[in-house]
Structure formats: structure tokens, C-alpha cells
Amino acid sequence: MENVIKFENIEKLYDMGKVSVKALRGVSSEIKRGEFVAIIGPSGSGKSTLMHILGCLDTASSGSFWLEDKEISKVKKGKLSQIRNMQIGFVFQTFNLLPHLNVRRNVELPLMYSGISAGKRYKMAEKVLTDVGLADRMNHKPSELSGGQRQRVAIARAIVNNPAIILADEPTGNLDTTSGNDILSIFSELNNAGHTIIIVTHDPAVAERADRTIKIVDGLIV
Amino acid sequence: MAISISESIVVGLTDFWSRKIRSIVTIIGIVLGTMSVIVVLAMVNGINEQTISWMMERGGLSKVTVNRNWQYEGDKNLPDYFTLREIFRIKELLPEAKYFNPQMNDWGRMTNLENSFRTRVQGIVPDYQYIEEWTVDEGRFISQFDIDQNNDVIVIGTKAVEELFPNGKAIGEYVTFNNRRLLVIGIMKHRYLKNNFDVSSENSLDYLNWRCFVPISTMINKISGEDKINNLTLKARSADDAPALVEKLDEILLNMRQGEAIFEIQSAKEEAQEVEKNTATFRVVFFLISIISLLVSGIVIINIMLATIQERTREIGIRIAVGARRFDVFVQFLVQTVIVTFIGGLVGTIAGISILSLVSKYMEFQLIAYPEMVIVALSVAVGVGFFAGIIPAIKAANLDPVQALHYE
Numbered sequence: 001m002e003n004v005i006k007f008e009n010i011e012k013l014y015d016m017g018k019v020s021v022k023a024l025r026g027v028s029s030e031i032k033r034g035e036f037v038a039i040i041g042p043s044g045s046g047k048s049t050l051m052h053i054l055g056c057l058d059t060a061s062s063g064s065f066w067l068e069d070k071e072i073s074k075v076k077k078g079k080l081s082q083i084r085n086m087q088i089g090f091v092f093q094t095f096n097l098l099p100h101l102n103v104r105r106n107v108e109l110p111l112m113y114s115g116i117s118a119g120k121r122y123k124m125a126e127k128v129l130t131d132v133g134l135a136d137r138m139n140h141k142p143s144e145l146s147g148g149q150r151q152r153v154a155i156a157r158a159i160v161n162n163p164a165i166i167l168a169d170e171p172t173g174n175l176d177t178t179s180g181n182d183i184l185s186i187f188s189e190l191n192n193a194g195h196t197i198i199i200v201t202h203d204p205a206v207a208e209r210a211d212r213t214i215k216i217v218d219g220l221i222v
Numbered sequence: 223m224a225i226s227i228s229e230s231i232v233v234g235l236t237d238f239w240s241r242k243i244r245s246i247v248t249i250i251g252i253v254l255g256t257m258s259v260i261v262v263l264a265m266v267n268g269i270n271e272q273t274i275s276w277m278m279e280r281g282g283l284s285k286v287t288v289n290r291n292w293q294y295e296g297d298k299n300l301p302d303y304f305t306l307r308e309i310f311r312i313k314e315l316l317p318e319a320k321y322f323n324p325q326m327n328d329w330g331r332m333t334n335l336e337n338s339f340r341t342r343v344q345g346i347v348p349d350y351q352y353i354e355e356w357t358v359d360e361g362r363f364i365s366q367f368d369i370d371q372n373n374d375v376i377v378i379g380t381k382a383v384e385e386l387f388p389n390g391k392a393i394g395e396y397v398t399f400n401n402r403r404l405l406v407i408g409i410m411k412h413r414y415l416k417n418n419f420d421v422s423s424e425n426s427l428d429y430l431n432w433r434c435f436v437p438i439s440t441m442i443n444k445i446s447g448e449d450k451i452n453n454l455t456l457k458a459r460s461a462d463d464a465p466a467l468v469e470k471l472d473e474i475l476l477n478m479r480q481g482e483a484i485f486e487i488q489s490a491k492e493e494a495q496e497v498e499k500n501t502a503t504f505r506v507v508f509f510l511i512s513i514i515s516l517l518v519s520g521i522v523i524i525n526i527m528l529a530t531i532q533e534r535t536r537e538i539g540i541r542i543a544v545g546a547r548r549f550d551v552f553v554q555f556l557v558q559t560v561i562v563t564f565i566g567g568l569v570g571t572i573a574g575i576s577i578l579s580l581v582s583k584y585m586e587f588q589l590i591a592y593p594e595m596v597i598v599a600l601s602v603a604v605g606v607g608f609f610a611g612i613i614p615a616i617k618a619a620n621l622d623p624v625q626a627l628h629y630e
Contacts, residue, residue: 052624055543057542057543057623057624057627058623058624078547078548081542081545081546081547081548081550082545082547084542084543084544084545085544085545086545090543090544092627096536096539096540096543096627097540098537098540100236100237100240100241101236109540109541109544110544110545112229113541113544113545113546113547113550114545115226157544161545
């Protein structure tokens, strides 16, 4: 199977004035299309830093990173927004929905930034919300939903643009066990449907769902 | 791929409505600022219009008046009046004057049977009616024939009619002025100009309605018995020709009086220019004050927007994570600020115009609003929003997405 992600010798330095902290100390790996991968490690290990780099929210200090055959480490910073928009779907621990927009408009957000017309956006959002079982909650505000429902909205938003990878950062961290399991089942379903999924977690139970785990300790893959 | 301006406006309006109280607080300054711009501009226009229309009523901008110079302090004992001979000489030297009217005034009591009042009678020539753009309503005006024959005729104003002829019939009747019996041959048109600044008299031209006119020859030879003409009015071919006429006239008059400034020449055009200049100063000063108040509200808006962006840091992070470019974020907040100030400007304009109509109704004060003023007020409001929005929008666009997403 072809690689959807490949990274080599990624380092990330944080400049803290006089001292600089190395969050990643040369990590390399590959993720194949359609894989379900968990990145695990204790807090402060550098796993979130790696996720930010893979999600094109941050750039590596050195090393190379390919996403869909494109060398992201050579892409200009200004172009990263387009890659985030088209290739990456984010799911966060704290859901990160816009509270003043209703569910449908939250899901439409990435489509708006891709310049898709309002009518088409509406249909696409409606479809993915049906897929995650929230067709009847389209016009609700996030505050009117349960935690599990909010995370499903976030998943709908992540997949609406049909991205190359779905990056989830502790997606069950703020949920009770039942809702957490529901969310993980959705990820499994999406994976079965062909989506590449990368979950960052410190919870071994979550990692168990994945095909493969990448373990990071002190900025290195072990 | 980018978010369009119309999309930004929709996002901006949604934001505006979802934070109603904050939005209202933000626009109050702009509302008041725009309102004051509208009211002040209307006031200045009102003053200007009033003065100009008064001048138009009094003969237009091509009118030139010669009077005795009351400021003259020379000790040469020179006559401060013209003789009829001198008047003919001046007229000969000034062929470019379209109309030419020497005038001689006399005060006295005018009576008809038991009715009488004190008034000023003016000896004039037929050109008077063209210079003042004012003639009879009934009967006829003084003619050249009346002048040549020293006819004992008089044309009277509507107030004089009221005083002397309570039954309204005046033409063909006689009045007595300083012991001379004069036949009433005409009644002048009633003059009216709404007075917007003085509540004591609502007609600012009422003094004209008291005036009575006789042929200047009759005045000199039969009424006052003196050949002392104290006033001369002329009309240039156009307002643009007036300055040249004034210059030439000045030279003639100086020559007649050994270079002494015995007489003073006033040109309506120059006065109008003076008025324009004064109101322009007014306008600039008032406008500056309004602009300062708008600037203050602009600073308030910067503050509120900076706080808003602080509060919405996480939202900005989310938008960047799902693909918003920095430029999109910049546009979003800039458009939002401009929307806020535009709405403020709109409310302020409507409030300003409502105040104008209220004030004009109760104060009898003419305030003139032009469509241009609305455009000016709205442009200023949008401009304030634009400049106030730039700094917060840049700040929003430059947020680091990773930090913004984890902002609590």
C-alpha cells in the first residue's frame, strides 16, 4: 500500500530565550493509506508536537515530511492553509466547535474556506451529519448537545472535505466511557470506509483500537 | 480558494447579531458622531442658504451700492453727497453699468385724511425696479416722464397702504408728505422672506413694505428742496462683471473728491464671498470637532475589537485549523469592524435627520440636509471602521494556530 504520510528525522526546537527545548529529537516513520494509527506517549513526550506538524499547524525545525507525495517541509507557510483545508481533518479533545454557529454551519466551515457555494455546502454538511447520526440536530447550537454529540459534529466537520488524513487529538479525553466508545466506533467505521486515521492518545484502551501504535518518549519514537 | 467578501459580510453580520449588546455599545460612539456631523452640516448649510437667499432678494450678486463712508475721518470739508450734475457725469463715465439709480431719502409724516405715520420716502429713477428686482403689484411705477416733469406722484408699499387706506383702495387717492400732495399711482409688491434666526419678526424683508417712492426730480425740486443725493445703486451686467465695475467706480469717485474716500462702495458679490468664507470656516471647525468625536469612537472600537479578538482567540485557531488563510481572518475582522461602524453610521444618519426635522419644526430654524451629507457621514463612519479595524485584524491574523487552539 502507498504511503500517505512519510516523515524523516523530524526535529522540533522551542526557543525559550536563553535555553532551547527539543520537543522532537529526530523522529521518522510512515503511515500507509487506510491505516488506523495511534500515536501514544506520556504527556510532554512530544506527541502533540508531532501531531501539530503532521497537521500542518506547525512546522518542523529540521527534517522532511511528505503528505500525499508533497514535501510539506518545503511548502511555503502561506500555502499550508490550503493543505489543512483540503487534506487534513482535525478532531480535538475539547471539540473546538464555534459556539455561536449552529451544528450545520460548524460543519460547513471548512467548505466555506474552500470557496464552495452555499447551496452545495448545505447538501454536503447535511450528508456527513446524517452519516454521524445527527441529521435531526442540524439547527442546534453546540451548547444544546451532549459531549458525545459535539464530538460527532467535530468528526463530521473533519470528514466533510474528504481529507487524506483524519487527525484526532485525545478525542475521547473529555467524554464518559460510553460516549467515548461510540466515538471510537465511528472512527473504526470511517477507517473501514477507507479513511486514514491518526489518533494521538495516552490511553492504552484507545490505542488498542488502532492497527498500529507509534510510541513516543522524550521526543523519540521507541 | 478563499472566502469571498460577500461571505465575509454574512459572517460579519452573523457575528454582529450574535453579540448584540457588545455591538450596540460599540456603535454608540459612531452613532453620536455621525449624528453630530449631519446636524452640524445642516446647520451651516441653513445659515449659508439664508444669507444667500436674502442677498438674492435684495437685488442679486451683480448689485453695487455707493453710500457715504462713515469711517472717513479726513478734515477736508468735502461734500458727502452727490449733486444731480455729478450723478449724470458718473453715469456718462460708466456705460458698463446696466442699471443706474441715484436715490435721495427724506423722512417725514405722511397723511391721508385722519390717517398718518412717519416714514422714509425715497426719490428714485425707473431703474430702481430693475436693480432691486422689485416693482408694483398694482398701478404703475415711476416713469422717465414723471422725472422729466417733476410729477407729484408716489408709489407706496403695502404697509403704507395698511396705515393710510384702511379700506384698501389707494390708487388715484392723494397723500400728503411734508406738505406736498402726491397722487398714488402704484402699490409695490408685498415682500416676504421667512426669518429663520429671529423669532421677533418672521418676515426679514418687512421694512421694505413701509417704503414709498417719488421721482427723484420731484424729491429734489419740490419736497426736500436740496440737491443732495446720498445714495447710488448700480447693477453690473453680471455678478462676474461686478468687481471691474466697482474698481472703475472707485476711481471715478476718488477723482471727484480729491482722492479722499468720502464714499464707500459695497458689492453684493464681495459680501457673498465673505459670507461663503465665514461659513466655510464654520464648516471646517464644526467638521473637525465631529471628526474628533468620531476618532474617539474609533479608539473605543479598536479597544473593543482587541478585547473581542482576545476572547475569540480559540475561534480564530479553529478557523485557521480548518483552512482559513491569515488573509481570511484579517478580512473577517476588518469587515466586521466596518459593518459595525456602517450600521452605526446608518443609525446616526437616520437619528440626525430625525433630529433635524424635529428641530426645524419646533425652532422655526431652517436646517438643510443634502444627500451628499448622508454620503459624507456614511463614508466617514466606514472610514473610521476601516482604520479602527486594521490593527485588531492584523493581530487576529497573526495568531499562532497551535497556541490559539489551546487558549483558555
